[in-house]
Amino acid sequence: MEKLGFERRQRVVLVPFPFQGHITPMLQLGSIFHSKGFSITIAQTKFNSPNPSNYPEFTFLPLSDNLDNYDTSFCNMLNVISFVNTNCEGPFEDYMVQMLGEEDVQGEVACIVYDPIMNFVNVVANKLNLPTIVLKTTPATYMQSQVVMFQLLEEKLIPLPESQLQVSIPQIHPLRFKDLPLPATDKIPQDVLDFTQSYMDIKSSSAIIWNTANTLDHYPLQQLQQHFRVPIFPIGPFHKLAPNLTTSLMEEDNGCLSWLDKQAPNSVIYVSFGSLAIIDENALLEIARGLAKSEQPFLWVVRPSLLNGSNAMDFLPEDFKERTRERGCIVKWVPQRKVLAHPAVGGFFSHCGWNSTLESICEGVPLICMPFFTDQMVIARYMNYVWKVGVELENVLESGIEKGIRTLMVSEEGKVMRKRAFEMKLELEQCINGGGSSYESLDQLVEFIVSLAGRK
Numbered sequence: 001m002e003k004l005g006f007e008r009r010q011r012v013v014l015v016p017f018p019f020q021g022h023i024t025p026m027l028q029l030g031s032i033f034h035s036k037g038f039s040i041t042i043a044q045t046k047f048n049s050p051n052p053s054n055y056p057e058f059t060f061l062p063l064s065d066n067l068d069n070y071d072t073s074f075c076n077m078l079n080v081i082s083f084v085n086t087n088c089e090g091p092f093e094d095y096m097v098q099m100l101g102e103e104d105v106q107g108e109v110a111c112i113v114y115d116p117i118m119n120f121v122n123v124v125a126n127k128l129n130l131p132t133i134v135l136k137t138t139p140a141t142y143m144q145s146q147v148v149m150f151q152l153l154e155e156k157l158i159p160l161p162e163s164q165l166q167v168s169i170p171q172i173h174p175l176r177f178k179d180l181p182l183p184a185t186d187k188i189p190q191d192v193l194d195f196t197q198s199y200m201d202i203k204s205s206s207a208i209i210w211n212t213a214n215t216l217d218h219y220p221l222q223q224l225q226q227h228f229r230v231p232i233f234p235i236g237p238f239h240k241l242a243p244n245l246t247t248s249l250m251e252e253d254n255g256c257l258s259w260l261d262k263q264a265p266n267s268v269i270y271v272s273f274g275s276l277a278i279i280d281e282n283a284l285l286e287i288a289r290g291l292a293k294s295e296q297p298f299l300w301v302v303r304p305s306l307l308n309g310s311n312a313m314d315f316l317p318e319d320f321k322e323r324t325r326e327r328g329c330i331v332k333w334v335p336q337r338k339v340l341a342h343p344a345v346g347g348f349f350s351h352c353g354w355n356s357t358l359e360s361i362c363e364g365v366p367l368i369c370m371p372f373f374t375d376q377m378v379i380a381r382y383m384n385y386v387w388k389v390g391v392e393l394e395n396v397l398e399s400g401i402e403k404g405i406r407t408l409m410v411s412e413e414g415k416v417m418r419k420r421a422f423e424m425k426l427e428l429e430q431c432i433n434g435g436g437s438s439y440e441s442l443d444q445l446v447e448f449i450v451s452l453a454g455r456k
C-alpha cells in the first residue's frame with residue numbers, strides 16, 4: 001500500500017469493544033492505518049486482550065476493567081458494557097493525559113477511533129479536546145433498520161401481533177418486521193432501548209468509518225450520510241486489506257486444514273456460529289441430527305461456550321459421532337479465513353455475523369443462514385433475498401437443517417448461489433483495488449485524519 005508522506009509522524013489511538021467480532025475489525029483497521037504511515041496505539045481492556053507480542057508494530061495500553069470473575073456471557077452483555085464504561089474511563093483519561101504531555105517519538109495524537117459501545121472514550125476526548133472517529137463493525141443496512149425501528153416505536157406501530165411479522169416494512173424493503181434488530185412483538189425494556197439509542201448516537205465524533213463496501217451497502221450509506229451529516233468512509237472489507245494479521249483470541253486448531261486437504265472440491269459444509277451465540281441442548285442435537293441426515297462432509301466448530309455454562313462438546317451423542325466419524329470433523333475453534341479459502345469448502349452454515357459474512361463472500365462461499373440476534377437477521381435477509389447467496393432455513397429442526405444443507409450443497413439452486421457468490425467476490429475485489437470505491441474512500445480517510453491533526 002502506498003504511504004502518504006507526513007511532515008511529522010502521527011498517532012491514531014484505537015479503542016475496541018472487547019469481544020472477538022469487534023476486536024478483529026479494530027486490529028485490522030490498525031494494520032491498515034499502520035501501512036499508511038500512522039503509528040498505532042491500542043487501548044484495550046485486560047479482559048479478552050489480544051496478545052501484544054503478536055503485534056510488535058502496535059503499542060498497547062492495558063485498561064484495568066475489574067472484569068475478572070464477572071459473568072461476561074452474551075446473556076449479561078448490558079451489564080458488561082456498563083461495567084466496562086464505568087471502570088475504564090479513569091485509566092483511559094490518565095493514559096491520554098500522559099500521552100499529550102510527552103514529546104513522543106510515536107508522534108502526536110491525530111485522533112481516537114473507537115467502537116461506539118465504549119461510550120467513555122467520547123467523554124474523555126471531549127475533556128481533552130481530542131477529535132474522535134466512530135468505527136462501525138456492522139453493515140450500514142443494520143444501522144438504517146435501527147433508525148426505522150425507532151421511528152416505528154415512536155409512531156406506536158410496534159409492538160405488533162405475531163401474524164404481522166412476515167410483512168415487509170416499506171422504508172427498508174425487503175426487511176420485514178421479523179428482521180428488525182429487537183423483537184417487534186414484544187414491549188422492549190427501556191434499558192435496552194436506551195442502550196441501543198446511545199450506541200447509535202455518534203455524539204461529537206468527526207466521522208464514521210464503516211467495515212463495508214459501496215457495492216453491498218450503497219443505498220443505506222447514502223441515507224445515513226443525510227442522517228449523520230459527518231463524513232462516512234466505507235473502506236471495507238477490512239480483512240482483505242490486512243490479510244496476514246492474526247486476530248483470534250482463542251487457539252486455532254490447524255489440524256482441520258489437513259482434514260480439508262483430503263476432501264473433494266466444494267464438498268464440505270463449514271458450520272460455525274461466531275464467538276457469542278449461545279444455543280440450548282435441544283438446538284445442539286437438532287443441528288447434529290440435521291448434519292448426520294444430510295450425508296454431506298462437514299467441519300463443525302463447537303466452541304466450549306456454545307452451550308451456556310457447559311462444554312458443548314460433552315453433549316454430542318456418541319451415536320452421532322460414530323455415524324459421522326468418516327465424514328465429519330468437529331473442533332473448538334478454527335483459522336476461519338483459511339478454512340473459507342480452502343477449495344474443499346463449498347458452503348457455510350452460519351449465524352451471519354458481519355465478519356463471517358464478509359469473509360465468506362470474499363471467498364465466493366454461499367451460506368445457510370441461522371441468525372440469532374441484532375444485525376444477523378438483517379444480514380440473513382440480504383443474503384437470501386437481495387444478494388441471493390444465502391439459503392433461508394424453513395425451520396431450525398433437523399428436517400429444516402438437513403433440507404437447507406442439501407439445497408446449498410447438492411441442488412441446482414445451490415450451484416447458482418455459488419456462481420453468484422463468486423461474482424460478489426469479484427465485485428468486492430474491485431472495491432478495494434486501485435480506483436475502487438473502498439480504495440478511494442481510504443485515501444480520503446487518511447487525508448481527513450491528517451487534516452484533523454492540523455486543526456487541533
Ligand SMILES: O=c1ccn([C@@H]2O[C@H](COP(=O)(O)OP(=O)(O)O[C@H]3O[C@H](CO)[C@@H](O)[C@H](O)[C@H]3O)[C@@H](O)[C@H]2O)c(=O)[nH]1
Nearest residue numbers: 021022024137138274275276301333334336353354355356
Ligand atoms: O472457529 C472460529 C470461528 C470464528 N472465527 C472468527 O471470529 C470472528 C467472528 O465474528 P462474527 O462473524 O462477526 O461473529 P460474532 O463473533 O458473533 O460477532 C459479533 O460482532 C459482529 C460485528 O460487530 C456482529 O456482526 C455480530 O452479530 C456479533 O455477534 C470472525 O472473524 C471469524 O473469522 C475464527 O477465527 N474461528
